[in-house]
Amino acid sequence: MKGKTAVKKPNIFVRMGRKIKEVFSELKKVTWPSFGKVVKSTGAVLAVVIAFLIVFTAINYGLNTLLGLLTGIGA
Secondary structure: OOOOOOOOOOOHHHHHHHHHHHHHHHHHHOOOOOHHHHHHHHHHHHHHHHHHHHHHHHHHHHHHHHHHHHHOOOO
């Protein structure tokens, strides 16, 4: 019933091999950051995480204390 001949796909290993070659080809085109830039970015991320940690810990402590005062349970 099919008027056109179906094009057979290559097996899975051939397709995976092609995909891996494409990935490595694209990775060669990537411009990687310098070590100094990576260290600075990592430092900035750590500083923001620590700042949020301090803020959320303070909020948690405050709300826990408020809950203890409202319920009368020494928290």
